Amino acid sequence: MEKWYELEIETIEEYLVTNITTGLPQEQVDDRQQEYGKNVFKTKKKTSLVRRILHQLRDVSTIVLLVAAALSFLLAFKEGSSFIEPTVILAIVVLNVTLAITQEGKAEKSLEALAEMNSPNCTVFRDDIRKTIDTSEVVIGDIIILETGSIVPADARLIESFGLSCDELSLTGESEPVEKDATISISGTASVGDQSNMVFSGCIVSTGHGTAIVTAIGMDTQMGQIASHLHNTETLKTPLQVRLDSLGRVISWIAIASALFLLAIGLRGGADFGTMIMIAISMAVAAVPETLSLIVTLSLTNGVQKMVTKNALIRKLPAVETLGNTSVICSDKTGTLTQNRMTIKHLWRYGTPQISSDDNFGRKEEELVTMLALASNATIDKNEEGKTEYIGNATEVAIMQLLSKKGLEKSTLEDRYPKVAEIPFSSERKRMSVILKETNGYLIITKGALDRLPLEEMSNQKYQEIMAVHDSYAKKALRVIAVAIRYVKKLPDENELEKLEQNMSFVGLIGLIDPPRPQAAEAIEKAKKAGIQTVMITGDHATTASAIAEEIGILSEGKKILTGSELSHMSEQELNDTVKNYAVYARVSPEDKIRIVKAWQENGDVVAMTGDGVNDAPALKAADVGISMGITGTEVAKNASDMVLTDDNFATIVEAVSVGRNVYENIKKTICFLLVCNLSEIVIMLFAQMAGWGIVLTPIMLLLINLLGDGIPGLQLAKEVSDEDIMAKKPIKRNQGLFTADMLRLILRQTVSCSVVSLLAFYIGSFIDVSNIMSASLDIGQTMAFLTIGWTSILHIFNVRSKKSVFETTLSNNKPLTMSAIAMIVVFGLLVATPIGNIFGLTHIGFVHWLIVIVLSILPTLSHELGRVADNNPHSIRRRTYNYIKR
Ligand code: ATP
Numbered sequence: 001m002e003k004w005y006e007l008e009i010e011t012i013e014e015y016l017v018t019n020i021t022t023g024l025p026q027e028q029v030d031d032r033q034q035e036y037g038k039n040v041f042k043t044k045k046k047t048s049l050v051r052r053i054l055h056q057l058r059d060v061s062t063i064v065l066l067v068a069a070a071l072s073f074l075l076a077f078k079e080g081s082s083f084i085e086p087t088v089i090l091a092i093v094v095l096n097v098t099l100a101i102t103q104e105g106k107a108e109k110s111l112e113a114l115a116e117m118n119s120p121n122c123t124v125f126r127d128d129i130r131k132t133i134d135t136s137e138v139v140i141g142d143i144i145i146l147e148t149g150s151i152v153p154a155d156a157r158l159i160e161s162f163g164l165s166c167d168e169l170s171l172t173g174e175s176e177p178v179e180k181d182a183t184i185s186i187s188g189t190a191s192v193g194d195q196s197n198m199v200f201s202g203c204i205v206s207t208g209h210g211t212a213i214v215t216a217i218g219m220d221t222q223m224g225q226i227a228s229h230l231h232n233t234e235t236l237k238t239p240l241q242v243r244l245d246s247l248g249r250v251i252s253w254i255a256i257a258s259a260l261f262l263l264a265i266g267l268r269g270g271a272d273f274g275t276m277i278m279i280a281i282s283m284a285v286a287a288v289p290e291t292l293s294l295i296v297t298l299s300l301t302n303g304v305q306k307m308v309t310k311n312a313l314i315r316k317l318p319a320v321e322t323l324g325n326t327s328v329i330c331s332d333k334t335g336t337l338t339q340n341r342m343t344i345k346h347l348w349r350y351g352t353p354q355i356s357s358d359d360n361f362g363r364k365e366e367e368l369v370t371m372l373a374l375a376s377n378a379t380i381d382k383n384e385e386g387k388t389e390y391i392g393n394a395t396e397v398a399i400m401q402l403l404s405k406k407g408l409e410k411s412t413l414e415d416r417y418p419k420v421a422e423i424p425f426s427s428e429r430k431r432m433s434v435i436l437k438e439t440n441g442y443l444i445i446t447k448g449a450l451d452r453l454p455l456e457e458m459s460n461q462k463y464q465e466i467m468a469v470h471d472s473y474a475k476k477a478l479r480v481i482a483v484a485i486r487y488v489k490k491l492p493d494e495n496e497l498e499k500l501e502q503n504m505s506f507v508g509l510i511g512l513i514d515p516p517r518p519q520a521a522e523a524i525e526k527a528k529k530a531g532i533q534t535v536m537i538t539g540d541h542a543t544t545a546s547a548i549a550e551e552i553g554i555l556s557e558g559k560k561i562l563t564g565s566e567l568s569h570m571s572e573q574e575l576n577d578t579v580k581n582y583a584v585y586a587r588v589s590p591e592d593k594i595r596i597v598k599a600w601q602e603n604g605d606v607v608a609m610t611g612d613g614v615n616d617a618p619a620l621k622a623a624d625v626g627i628s629m630g631i632t633g634t635e636v637a638k639n640a641s642d643m644v645l646t647d648d649n650f651a652t653i654v655e656a657v658s659v660g661r662n663v664y665e666n667i668k669k670t671i672c673f674l675l676v677c678n679l680s681e682i683v684i685m686l687f688a689q690m691a692g693w694g695i696v697l698t699p700i701m702l703l704l705i706n707l708l709g710d711g712i713p714g715l716q717l718a719k720e721v722s723d724e725d726i727m728a729k730k731p732i733k734r735n736q737g738l739f740t741a742d743m744l745r746l747i748l749r750q751t752v753s754c755s756v757v758s759l760l761a762f763y764i765g766s767f768i769d770v771s772n773i774m775s776a777s778l779d780i781g782q783t784m785a786f787l788t789i790g791w792t793s794i795l796h797i798f799n800v801r802s803k804k805s806v807f808e809t810t811l812s813n814n815k816p817l818t819m820s821a822i823a824m825i826v827v828f829g830l831l832v833a834t835p836i837g838n839i840f841g842l843t844h845i846g847f848v849h850w851l852i853v854i855v856l857s858i859l860p861t862l863s864h865e866l867g868r869v870a871d872n873n874p875h876s877i878r879r880r881t882y883n884y885i886k887r
Contacts, residue, residue, distance in 0.1 A: 004157045004215045005186045005195040012157055012213055018141035020159050020213060023125030032139035039138040039154055039217035041224055049101075056097045065093050068699060075274045084839050085700055092703045099711070103294055107301040120635045122153035125211075130381055130391060142214040148207055148424065149614040149634025152199045155221040156212035158182035163208030163424040166199055168192075171223055177206035192222055204636050206614060208424050209377065240321050240667060243738055244296055247671075248289070251678065255287035258682050265689045279685075279695060283702070287682045289674035291711040296667050298718035303663035311647040312656040313630070319642035322624050323608065324660030326532055327731040328600050329653055330593070330609040330623070333538035333545060334479075335394070335632050336650045337552060338514040342398040345478060348469050349508040361406055368508045371483050372399045373410050374417060375434045375445040380404065393632075395481060398512050417443065423497055427539050427613055428589045433501055441489040444500050449541065449587070450482040456503040466506060473511035474543035477551065483507040521552040523651035528553075531730035532657065534650075535583050537593060537609075542586035549584045559583035567592055575599045590615035597622045604733065608653060610645075612637050627653060662722040664732070668743060670717045672800040675747050677710050677793040680754040684789070687759060694778055696762045700840045701786045704831075708824050709790040713797050716817035720801060749867060750799065753860035754792045761788040761856050764849075771846035779843040783832055784853050786842060790828040791857035794821050799864045 004012060009020065018024050024032075047055075056062060072086035120135045123145040130145065135153040138144065144156055146164065158164070158180060165177040172178075172193040184197045192200065199205075199212055201221035218224055259280040266276040303320045307313070314320055331337055348354040349364040361369070378392025378400045390397040403410060417436035425432035431448025446453060450470050473480045484504035492499055524534045536554050538545045542563050549555035564587040567575070572595070579599040585592070590613060597619055600607045609623035612633040617640035620626030628641035629648040638644050645652045681702060688696045697705070739747075764770060766781030774780065797817065831837045832845060845853075 002215070003189075004155075005190055005198050006188075007157070009157065009159055009182075009213070012215065016141040016213065016215070018143065018213065020143055020211075022128040023143040024139070024141055025127055029126060029137075029139050029142070032141065033137070036140065037218065038136045040136045041219060052101050052104075053097060056100050062093060062097065065089060065096075065703075069093065071274070071277055072699075079274070085698075088700050088840065089703065092700075092707060095707065096711075099291075100294055103298060103715070107297050110301050110305055120151055120153070120638070122150060122635075123147070129384055131384075138214055138217055140214050140217055144212050144214060146199065146205050146210045146212060147634075148205055148209065148426075149636050150205050151635040151639070152201055152203045152205065154201045154214045154218075155216040156199050156214045158197050158199060159211045159213055161208065161210035162419075162422045164210045165206045165208060167204040167206045168200065171200055171203055171226075180208075180210070182210060182212075204614065207426065208422070240296070240664070240738070244292060244667075244671075247738070248292060251287065251289065251675075255283065255678075255682065258287065258686055259283045262685060262689050269692070275695075279699065283682070283685055283699075287678050289678050289706075289710075291706075291714055292670065292674050295670045295674075295714055295718050298715065299663050299666045299670070302718050303659050306659050306662075307643075307656050310655040310659065311630075311645060311649065311652045312659075313644040313646055314642070315638075315644060316642045319625050320660050320663050322606060322660070323643070323657050324662075324664040325606045325732045326608045326625060326657050326660070327605045327733075328607050329527060329532060329534045329650075329657075330537050330596060330600070330607060331534060331650050331653070332610045332612065332629075333536050333540060333548060334514060335612070335629060335648050336517075336610050336645075337520045337536060337554075338516050338548065340394045340514060340632060340648070342394040342479065342512040342514045344398050344402045344510050345476075345513045346473060346511040347508065348510075350466070350506055354469060357402055357405075366406065366408065368483065368510075369399070369403055369406060370408060370413055371445050371485065371507060372447055372481070372510065373403045373408070374413055374419075374436060375432065375447045375483070376400065377422075380410070394514070395479065395512060399510075420491070421494075421497055423501065427615060428591070430539060430587075431501075435491065435497070435500065438487070441487055442491055444486045444488065444504070445483065446485070446501055446504055447481055447483045449539075450480060450509070451541075451587070453482050453484045453506070454502045454504055455484055455506050458506070462506075466509070469509055471543060473509065474541050475547055476511070476513075477544055477547035478511035478513055479540055479544055480509055480511055482509050516548060516552045517649060517651065519649065519651035523654040524553045526727060527654050527657070530654075530657065530661075530727040532654075533583070535585065535596075537585045537588055537596060539588065540586060542584075545584050545586040554583050556583070561586055564588040564592055567595065572599070576602045579603060590619060593619035594622050606731065608657075610650075610653070611641070616640075658722075658727050661726050661729075662720075665722055665726065666717055666720050668738070669720060669800040670714060671738070672743055672746055672750075673714055673717060673797055674710055676750040676754060676796055677705065677789070679747070679751045680758065680789060680793075681705070683751065683755040684758050684762075684785070687755070688762065693763065693766065695782070696758070696785045697782060697789070698841050701782065701842070704840060705786070705790050705793065708827060709793040712824055713794055713817060713821045716814060716820050717797070717800075719816060720814050746799070746864075750796055750860060750864065753863050754789065754796070757792060757856040757859050758785050758789040761785050761853055764852060765845070770848045770852065774844075774846045774849075777843075779841070780845055780849065783837070783842045783845055784849055787828055787832055787853045788856050791825060791853070792860050794824050794828075795857065795861045797821055799861055 013020050069086050069089040072089055076083045076086055121132050122135045122138065123130060123132050124138065125143040125145065138153045144153060146152065152166065159182055161180050161182040164180040166180055167177050168174050174193055178193065178196065180196055180199060182197055186195065186197060200223060202223040262283055263276050263280040266279065267273065300317055300320050304314045334340055344357045346354060346356055347365060347368060349368045352364050355365065376392065376396035376399050378390060378396035380400060381389050381391055383389045390400050400410065417438065419434055420437050420442065421435040423433040430452040431446055433444055433446040436443045436445065470480050484506050486500065486504045488500060527534050534554055536545060536549050542561050546555055546561050560582050561584040562582040567588065575595060576599045579596070580603060585596055593609065593611065593616065597607050597609055606624045608625040608627055609619055610627045610629065611620045612629040614634050614636045616637050620628060620637060620640040625643060626641040627643050627645060628637040630644045630646035631648045643656065684696050688694060762781045762785035765776060765784035766778055767776050769775050831840065832842050
């Protein structure tokens with residue numbers, strides 16, 4: 001590797017065949033990409049199909065099933081019985097594994113696509129145009145633009161730098177930002193940490209800005225060399241998935257215990273050993289909801305995809321679920337609740353009357369705008385279509401637009417007053433300064449929040465006059481920027497530049513309007529109905545913030561405003577006790593955000609927090625759901641967040657919450673659906689054995705029910721669209737158990753009714769001669785029980801779909817679900833009606849048997865409907881008791 005830090009820029013420019021003013025032409029970029037590949041670290045190897053299959057085979061239920069197949073083969077060999085049973089069991093294992101692998105593959109693909117959408121961007125100069133590109137597209141020789149909060153896309157030698165410092169913690173372990181300077185010359189051997197005229201891939205620009213020429217990409221970068229340590233292959237499970245895993249384990253134990261119990265009863269009753277083992281093992285398998293974890297994964301990835309269409313990119317899967325539980329959204333003001341389209345409305349040069357930006361400007365006003373422009377980094381450029389484009393932060397863009405409107409040009413100003421240094425803006429300082437060369441010395445221009453300008457002493461009258469104008473702007477919801485200047489003969493040392501910011505003379509004020517987003521008020525109202533409080537956290541002045549907060553409905557009656565300085569005087573305890581009284585936090589710094597998040601969390605709330613700057617990263621991590629801005633957000637904030645808003649819009653958060661709730665509901669529905677069937681199977685088998693009725697369902701029948709009756713329609717629950725009232729409910733509290741009382745009641749009621757009807761069907765088929773042509777037999781009993789439990793389970797999916805009556809929900813809402821349920825009902829019927837059923841031990845049944853089965857299968861759904869009617873009837877005993885207790 002070259003010692004790029006030793007070389008002059010011109011030498012590197014020549015060596016890498018590039019141009020530092022215009023950047024590379026596109027054809028060269030294409031050639032270099034062809035030759036050297038993408039700017040990426042080697043990605044982890046894809047898991048091979050064999051590995052995936054092996055992974056599936058490690059699953060407990062699959063192992064039990066395989067043991068069952070092996071035992072069944074053994075019995076067939078030994079006793080000369082049919083090989084159909086073991087073959088079918090094996091076929092079911094294959095089907096199950098295939099289903100799991102294809103569905104998981106699909107889920108993984110959609111997550112990969114998401115990761116691609118989430119890949120970082122950077123800004124480069126190519127063909128003399130500033131472009132934002134995917135970091136992976138960067139080539140050697142590219143001219144990159146570095147801004148506060150950007151992540152350095154590749155190793156590069158600095159061309160110019162202003163107040164630039166980089167966080168190189170991940171590369172060198174240095175925790176303090178390292179100062180960078182394009183003009184420094186280094187010779188000899190320098191360690192990475194000492195190469196201060198270089199920036200390195202993956203490091204974060206902490207302050208300032210600059211440009212640099214790319215010298216190494218991908219695995220050739222310093223970070224690439226340690227890339228193998230960077231891969232984080234673990235896939236995080238969501239809290240719900242973890243809870244479901246443990247639920248799965250509990251059910252497995254119940255199943256195994258029941259199986260052992262069945263085995264003991266059977267053996268005591270003198271049943272044949274081989275059959276009993278088979279029954280016991282299959283019982284264990286049948287009772288485990290094998291498809292549960294698959295459906296949960298699908299629900300989550302479906303949620304993620306749906307969120308993408310609503311402009312929310314999920315970066316961490318657990319966020320989908322946590323979003324659904326959110327009870328407080330702490331939102332930035334600028335750009336999230338407002339449009340970030342700033343326009344200067346009013347301006348006031350001290351000593352002259354206030355004017356509107358549309359009025360004719362005199363020399364004094366022109367000077368004010370000129371000073372503001374000189375102290376701005378926004379630039380005017382032509383985009384690829386040749387249109388004029390203003391680039392920079394919205395406040396500064398507004399300044400440049402006014403400058404152009406008044407026919408002034410920044411370049412001529414810059415020629416006259418060359419910039420020698422800059423003290424950059426930060427959300428903590430809320431001001432920035434530029435130091436310009438003048439004939440006899442230096443001019444310092446500082447612009448920023450009025451209360452942060454280090455002004456010289458002044459008379460009370462002057463102070464009052466300035467405050468009066470400031471407040472009158474702020475009350476109109478205008479952002480106020482003040483300007484002050486100072487002349488000095490000599491400059492202090494480079495690291496003491498901040499000392500220049502003192503004794504400054506006040507020049508004037510501007511008031512900028514940033515209208516609220518049109519959807520903001522509606523979304524805040526929607527959130528309120530969903531039991532979610534929105535609070536505004538802003539760096540802006542309290543008066544400006546409260547004017548906007550009132551306009552969009554955040555500052556409703558009884559809610560108060562807290563300023564950053566008040567906050568700094570509060571103890572943690574005081575803040576925890578009073579945090580719920582505040583709806584607006586003004587003039588806060590990013591550090592304050594962590595205190596605010598923690599205080600809400602202390603009150604038991606689940607907090608979603610937005611942020612865009614480098615310093616917002618810790619608060620984004622501390623929040624339950626950290627949300628970053630796709631358009632204005634820094635790469636650092638995006639990296640720290642759980643979700644990125646591609647449109648920066650507050651309303652998107654509320655939409656995402658709604659999707660999150662939908663996902664959570666679907667998972668709960670899945671549990672209700674699958675558990676009923678599995679529990680009923682346990683009850684039926686146990687009861688019949690204890691009553692001495694015999695084996696209700698053979699292993700194959702149980703597996704068919706689980707796979708066809710449960711698995712296939714169940715998969716479609718992941719796509720279920722929520723009831724409209726999903727955003728009319730209160731958020732689910734942190735740590736609230738998975739099973740609500742309603743859910744438990746439904747599971748219990750349905751398990752009982754499903755078990756009763758299936759046992760009845762079995763009993764009638766086995767012991768009562770209801771048909772004149774066929775006399776009762778075990779085969780008929782089993783067939784009737786198989787049909788009854790199968791159909792009942794399938795129909796049960798319509799009970800869990802919605803709180804509303806089956807007749808009120810439209811079947812077309814989730815067509816795949818309805819279609820697969822109908823298809824499986826038909827398949828079950830065909831299995832009995834055609835000779836195929838014989839393979840599975842099913843037999844022909846008579847007309848009366850069919851009738852009985854149909855009636856019995858419908859009964860549980862009917863009883864559920866009646867239960868619902870009772871629940872909704874204000875005169876029902878249960879409702880009356882409930883109302884009484886509530887009183
Ligand atoms: P939020 O996005 O959190 O609502 P904000 O964008 O209003 O907050 P900051 O960016 O921290 O908050 O800005 C705070 C204050 O700093 C503003 O009220 C303004 O007075 C001043 N300010 C903002 N941008 C600039 C700038 N480019 N130059 C100088 N001062 C600025």
